[in-house]
Amino acid sequence: MDNMTQILELAVALLLAGAVTGILAGVFGVGGGAITVPVLFEAFTFTGVADEVRMPLAVGTSLAVIIPTSIRSARAHARRGAVDRDVLKIWAVPLMAGVIIGAGVARYAPPLVFQIAFIIVAVIVSVKLLFGRQSWKISDTMPARPFVAAMGSVVGLLSALMGVGGGSLSTLILTLYGRPIHTAVATSAGVGVIISIPGAIGYVLAGWGQPNLPPDAIGYVSLIGFALVVPATLITAPIGAALAHQLPRRALEISFGLFLTLVSIRFIVAAFS
Template identity: 50%
Template sequence: MLTLAISLLVAGAVSGILAGLFGIGGGAILVPVLVQALAIMEIDESIRMHLAIATSLGIVVPTSIRSFLAHRKHGAVDMALLKSWAFVLPLGAIFASAVAAVISGASLKWIFTGIATVVGIKMLLNRPGWIVASDLPAQPARSAYGLLIGFFSTLMGVGGGIMNNTFMMLHNQPIKRAVATSSGVGVLISIPAVIGLIVAGWQRPELPPLSLGYVNMMAVALIMPISILAAPVGARIAHAAPKRALEISFGIFLLVVAAQFGWTLLN
């Protein structure tokens, strides 16, 4: 249990730094750690992924808010994009919460594995000149992208940063602007997603103690403080240092997690 507690604390610190550094909520780190923690606690396998995703998003809420406030001080957040997504991002998150209530843990793990693989490869192969358009798309295409980012991010248990970073950089936006804006995307996704997943898991008999729906409050209370404290550290690094080596490291991490999840699903 001591090793488990240390692992959760380390995961919280790393997720907080990543939240500030890449504008992500840290869920890509937290979900696999929480799945292993729940396995050690012998939680029913059918709901482990649901719990990991919902609990991750519960931690993402304050981390994203802290990261967003830190980035906004630098004036780098694309507030116009966030305002245009103020409705569609939460809508996608709520829709995903309803889907999560009826699909299996294995299906959620496949979704995480697929997205993690694509994003991991993209981070490893990323080049600054890779763009599909000279500027962000106009409506209604912009709203469609926001809806998809909100939907798939919730099913993956992340704040949407890794998807929004990719979206903005492919549309010729500076990396620092994408990172800063992604922190706001995390706020708009994680809050409605957590509410939806609390409702989706309400009074499930297999839930561990101190769970509010699919959100385990014990894990949130343990990880949240260090994650919040670490977020501004990542934000300072994001505005002061090149991140290519960290992008490569994060890409490798995602591919390792995807391979591990894929192996467990196939065996």
Template identity: 40%
Template sequence: MDSATQWLPVIAALMAAGLLAGLLAGLLGVGGGIVIVPVLFLIFQSLGISPATAMVVATSTSLMVIVPTSIASARAHHRRGNVDLALFRRWLWFLLAGVVLGTQVVSRVDGVLLTGVFGVVVLLIAANTLLRPGAPPLRESLPAAPAQGAVAAAIGALSVMMGIGGGTLSVTALTSWNVPAHRAVGTSALFGLVIALPGALLLLLTASTPADAPPGTVGLVNLPGFAVIAPLTYLMAPLGVRLGGRLSGVALKKVFAVFLTLVGLRMLWQWLAES
């Protein structure tokens, strides 16, 4: 088998990840990292990369991909009136503070730990959604400004550590505070840009590249992976928005939770195997 043929399955997997990530980005308000990180993690390991390096590079590359995806998704949601700009402005600086903290963690901790964080967090979110179907929100309205700021900072930090755009966390938070599902999804898409852009740039320009990083990695971002996935996610995000507009809020939550369960179990199993 020649080298070009050997790369075909890798390229096909990257393209499939890009298509699915873009669809979910528009549908659920996530940046697509919930798909991209596990796929890149497995692909890099198949190339002989250590699990620790595979995870930090997958996380950082996912953030870079989320930048154009979030732009496409947020624009489409804004046209439909689903973005709460006042809420976005209140959360902006807290999100950025969390992003700076998260990038420091990613560049300093063992990547295997990030795998465990990824798996545990998404399973907790999925369990909350699946076990409380139709349950009333935890609050009838948004909490006081200090509480919102603390949550926004935590979302920024955890999102960078997980390589996601924040939709996984912010949709859950906002809907639990009685924000309508479609509005939570649309606003979260804009949060994704604020989280992904500075996070990816910091990891690209300031982080040290591991010795066993996959070819084409600058800092902690793998540029070939970005080049294959990003155009497809950008193209598919508006389609996800249109599809989401036809589904009820309850249906959106169920799709979100089932997918998170599958991904979380896979990543948690990998973490336990490597620990």
């Protein structure tokens, strides 16, 4: 296989991944990082990126990709009036603080840290969605403001390590505190916007000057990966948002749970193979 054929196959794979990412962003209120990170990881493996920078490069590039995807998804949900703006106002600063800490950790953490964080969170969320019942609630209302803020910082930290927009975590939290699934999904799209921008900037800084990065990378963000995935996500995110508002609550929960289960399996294989 010549170099041109390899490049074309890589481009097609990333464009298809971007299309799927956009739909997932709209349907589940996530930035699509749970699909983008493993796809980019495999793409970087295929192109010979060094082991020690492959995972943080996939995570950082995913956060950059999430920026336009989350913005478009959040706007689509906001037009339907489903976003809980009060929660977003409380979470904004703590989310960004958690992301900054996570980006700092990324400069020194081994690849296994990112994969384990992804697996643990995805398994917890998928169990809740697949087997949980409406009675699985902590309360019908959100807790006191300081506690809500603390939860936001944890969401930001874990999202920065996972390369996701925080949709899975924020959706879990909001449903446990009595928010309807459609409101939780729509609000999570807004969370993705707050996380992705400082997250991408943080990974650029965390990877700045690191050895063995590919020539197109700015820190831990791949410009080629960003350029190929983003256009497809922008086209398909509104389609996913429209689909989310047509699905029954339980169908949306099961779909999200199965999606996270598949991602968990993928990362378990990657982490322990």
